[in-house]
Amino acid sequence: xxxxxxxARKELSDSLRNRWLVAISLVFATLALGIAWFGAAAAxxxxxxxxxxxxxxxxxxxxxxxxxxxxxLAYDAIVGEEEGGTLLLLMTYPLSRSQLLLGKFLGHxxxxxxxxVIGFGVAGVAIVLLVEDVAIVSLATAMGRFIGSTILLGLxxxxxxxxxxxxxxxxxxxxxxxxxIWFFFVLIFDLLLLGGLVASEGTLNxxxxxxxxxxxxxxxxxxxxxxxxxGSEPLSGVLSLGSDLPVGQAGLWLALVMWCALPLAAALxxxxxxxx
Amino acid sequence: xxxFELDEISHSYDRETVLKDVTLQLNxxxxxxxxxxxxxxxxxxxxxxxxxxxPSAGRLSVLGGEAGDPKVSQHIGYLPENVMFYPxxxxxxILAHFARLKGASPAQVPELLAQVGLAxxxxxxxxxxxxxxxxxxxxxxxxxxxxxxLMLDEPTxxxxxxxxxDLYRLLRQLRDEGSGIVLCSHVLPGVxxxxxxxxxxxxxxxxxxxxxxxxxxxxxxxxxLDLTPTGDVSLLEDAVNTAIQGRGxxxxxxDGQVMVNVTPQEKMPLxxxxxxxxxxxxxxxxxxxxxxxxxxxIGAGGLAHRxxxx
Numbered sequence: 001x002x003x004x005x006x007x008a009r010k011e012l013s014d015s016l017r018n019r020w021l022v023a024i025s026l027v028f029a030t031l032a033l034g035i036a037w038f039g040a041a042a043a044x045x046x047x048x049x050x051x052x053x054x055x056x057x058x059x060x061x062x063x064x065x066x067x068x069x070x071x072x073l074a075y076d077a078i079v080g081e082e083e084g085g086t087l088l089l090l091m092t093y094p095l096s097r098s099q100l101l102l103g104k105f106l107g108h109x110x111x112x113x114x115x116x117v118i119g120f121g122v123a124g125v126a127i128v129l130l131v132e133d134v135a136i137v138s139l140a141t142a143m144g145r146f147i148g149s150t151i152l153l154g155l156x157x158x159x160x161x162x163x164x165x166x167x168x169x170x171x172x173x174x175x176x177x178x179x180x181i182w183f184f185f186v187l188i189f190d191l192l193l194l195g196g197l198v199a200s201e202g203t204l205n206x207x208x209x210x211x212x213x214x215x216x217x218x219x220x221x222x223x224x225x226x227x228x229x230x231g232s233e234p235l236s237g238v239l240s241l242g243s244d245l246p247v248g249q250a251g252l253w254l255a256l257v258m259w260c261a262l263p264l265a266a267a268l269x270x271x272x273x274x275x276x
Numbered sequence: 277x278x279x280f281e282l283d284e285i286s287h288s289y290d291r292e293t294v295l296k297d298v299t300l301q302l303n304x305x306x307x308x309x310x311x312x313x314x315x316x317x318x319x320x321x322x323x324x325x326x327x328x329x330x331p332s333a334g335r336l337s338v339l340g341g342e343a344g345d346p347k348v349s350q351h352i353g354y355l356p357e358n359v360m361f362y363p364x365x366x367x368x369x370i371l372a373h374f375a376r377l378k379g380a381s382p383a384q385v386p387e388l389l390a391q392v393g394l395a396x397x398x399x400x401x402x403x404x405x406x407x408x409x410x411x412x413x414x415x416x417x418x419x420x421x422x423x424x425x426l427m428l429d430e431p432t433x434x435x436x437x438x439x440x441x442d443l444y445r446l447l448r449q450l451r452d453e454g455s456g457i458v459l460c461s462h463v464l465p466g467v468x469x470x471x472x473x474x475x476x477x478x479x480x481x482x483x484x485x486x487x488x489x490x491x492x493x494x495x496x497x498x499x500x501l502d503l504t505p506t507g508d509v510s511l512l513e514d515a516v517n518t519a520i521q522g523r524g525x526x527x528x529x530x531d532g533q534v535m536v537n538v539t540p541q542e543k544m545p546l547x548x549x550x551x552x553x554x555x556x557x558x559x560x561x562x563x564x565x566x567x568x569x570x571x572x573x574i575g576a577g578g579l580a581h582r583x584x585x586x
Binding site: 002003006007010014017018084085086088089090091092093094095096275276 | 326327328329346347349350352354356358359360361362363364373374376377378379417
């Protein structure tokens with residue numbers, strides 16, 4: 001455990017040193033406050049609209065931003081050590097490959113989690129302090145759920161980045177593949193799903209479709225944050241498939257946890273077989 | 277307990293054999309030179325001992341345990357060729373990080389850095405370090421936790437003569453305290469005075485192993501006698517040629533001296549025949565150097581394997 005923590009500690013101090021932690025926290029806080037106050041500006045309204053609307057807007061933005069930040073943070077975890085010439089040396093220390101990768105995961109995960117808690121937490125506190133008669137309990141619950149799912153989504157994409165990082169031998173290739181993953185899950189997947197739905201002209205088993213949303217962690221994340229307010233916001237686009245999803249909140253949380261655990265397990269397995 | 281013991285170790289990459297039946301051990305308190313051309317199998321041997329990969333065949337034990345076992349790795353120091361570090365960290369931070377990984381106390385870091393001559397640069401980021409400074413930092417990390425087995429790949433690259441002398445003094449001290457040390461180098465004259473034994477690899481096979489006198493005997497290479505004449509150099513040349521007649525070697529003149537190559541067995545009979553003649557005023561005997569012995573063992577056949585060797 002000491003070795004894992006030593007690696008995690010270095011990653012965390014690296015992200016403090018290169019200002020990643022501060023930068024991400026600031027971006028999150030600014031976006032959260034901007035959305036809370038100006039989210040309804042298009043409708044001609046300035047000021048805090050409502051907790052569900054704010055969380056829904058934050059989640060919509062989160063699915064673009066969180067995977068990108070997580071992938072950027074972690075894509076060079078292993079390939080970067082190899083290119084930098086430190087991987088060979090690290091592996092001669094009393095440190096297993098699993099410990100190295102888990103240490104990286106802990107360090108990157110803590111960086112992202114801290115930035116999320118600080119950034120969105122500050123926004124939550126500001127809303128409580130500045131908005132009169134806001135329902136604190138419902139805001140705190142929604143914010144807690146939002147922050148928790150954001151961290152899990154980030155961890156999932158960190159694990160996906162590792163999957164690339166342990167396989168390739170050049171950093172630019174890893175960066176390209178990380179962007180491809182982002183494109184696929186954030187932009188392409190839903191289009192493919194909707195396209196498939198339309199093209200099948202009803203021949204696809206309708207009960208299967210909602211389950212397909214579980215194949216994309218960003219959809220699970222949106223469902224978690226938006227379905228929680230079902231009734232207040234109509235589900236749009238591909239998410240409407242999720243309205244008759246036969247799993248509850250717990251199922252969605254579990255699915256998101258699996259999206260962290262499975263890619264991480266696969267990355268550990270691949271890393272063990274990598275030639276150094 | 278041996279520092280390591282390789283027993284008929286073979287290893288293949290993608291069906292290509294890179295090590296063949298290598299049997300070699302290192303005793304505590306011994307410095308072993310591991311030599312060979314590029315691609316001879318030195319790095320593979322080191323990686324196997326470090327536990328970075330498993331041998332395809334043969335038995336291997338390191339410090340009485342299994343290669344790669346954390347309990348074993350804790351007592352091994354390793355300096356790779358062209359060692360690199362995190363450029364954004366200072367020398368002190370890097371060494372403290374590696375000390376924690378080794379389960380050693382980060383408190384020893386300043387002392388170690390001072391020992392390798394980095395006391396003044398320990399708080400500078402390593403991106404500002406010269407190659408020699410990186411090498412010194414690499415040495416300091418290899419020395420963390422006082423290793424029982426130390427493996428150094430080209431440790432003197434980038435070091436000035438004073439730093440090189442300091443390094444060898446340090447290695448001798450560690451050896452005298454019981455550590456086993458492996459030195460890989462292409463600069464053979466530099467390491468010759470410091471190694472206890474040499475192992476020479478060619479194309480994945482161990483060609484020879486032993487201390488320098490025994491390698492010279494195995495090689496049966498000629499020694500060179502350098503004779504100073506008392507009077508006329510041609511008289512001495514004739515006397516030498518008469519004494520060695522029929523043995524193939526011929527005396528040659530060089531800078532007023534007479535030189536002759538003879539086998540170790542021929543040396544004493546030749547001197548016994550020559551000295552009574554009174555033609556020899558002085559003499560010196562040149563033994564084959566480590567480099568000569570190395571070239572002998574990698575031989576003409578080795579040239580084809582040598583590729584980019586130095």
